[in-house]
Amino acid sequence: MDVFYSYTYGSAGWLFLQAAPLIATPTIILTVLSPDVREPTPLEEYFSRSLGITMLFLGIMIVLLTGSVPLTSSISDTTNAGVTTEASDPKAPYAVPTLTISFLYHSAMSTFCYARYNTSGQSAFILGSIGSGGLAAVGLWCILFASSSGRISRKTGADKRTSGFPFGNKESASAKKKQMGKVI
Structure with missing residues (x-):
């Protein structure tokens, strides 16, 4: 289950890392990705900040819906051995669907960044592809091997x-x- 926690928090951390510059400094992002230096338009600034906020809340939702943070108020409910990804687990009923959606997101972003790297040659895209691809690989591993208990x-x-x-x-x-x- 440690890999599942690592994936959950790693995915949220990766999204936070990408969201911070989008929210704080859309001008720097535009300067890095654009061949000509100019001020961002209000529309570009709006899209940059709204994408950053969306990524922040997507990371929070991944952590909450997978059950990595117990949402119970009773101490006795949190003394169990840990979080499972079973559908019948009351602490994380949406763990497997959330895991699947976040895996699909990271796979799509890795593919998109790789395609952009091939067309533009900018190293920022290959770094994004490597980060998202690594998380997609761990997410696939969790879907295949950490989503159900073995039947012995x-x-x-x-x-x-x-x-x-x-x-x-x-x-x-x-x-x-x-x-x-x-x-x-």
């Missing part, structure tokens, strides 16, 4: 969700042979 068989001790295709599961086969020997 009482008899064999193996995960029930695995199959023998395309390779045989020799560990499971040996456990079955041992059990057959005990039954007879």
Whole structure:
């Protein structure tokens, strides 16, 4: 579950890092990305600041909706072992959908930044692509491996969700042979 927390807080931190210059200094952002130095128009300033504010609140929503910050007022509710991404978990009912949407966001931003880097050659875009791509990779890992608890068989001790295709599961086969020997 540590990777899940790292993804949640890393995603919020990355969004905050991108939002801060958009809100505070749209002139510097325009100067860095534009070939000619000029003052931003009121429309450019509005879009820059509104995008920054949107990114701030998206980061906050990711942290809150994944259950990384407990939103209960009772101490007994917060003494459980931790946050899970199970749909039945009352502390984080929207963890998996929020995780999926934030993964899709980071994937789209990584692709967009890479495409802009290829057309413009500016290093700011490749840095954005690397940051968003790294978070997208961790988000995919969380979706695949941290979003449900394993179903362990009482008899064999193996995960029930695995199959023998395309390779045989020799560990499971040996456990079955041992059990057959005990039954007879």
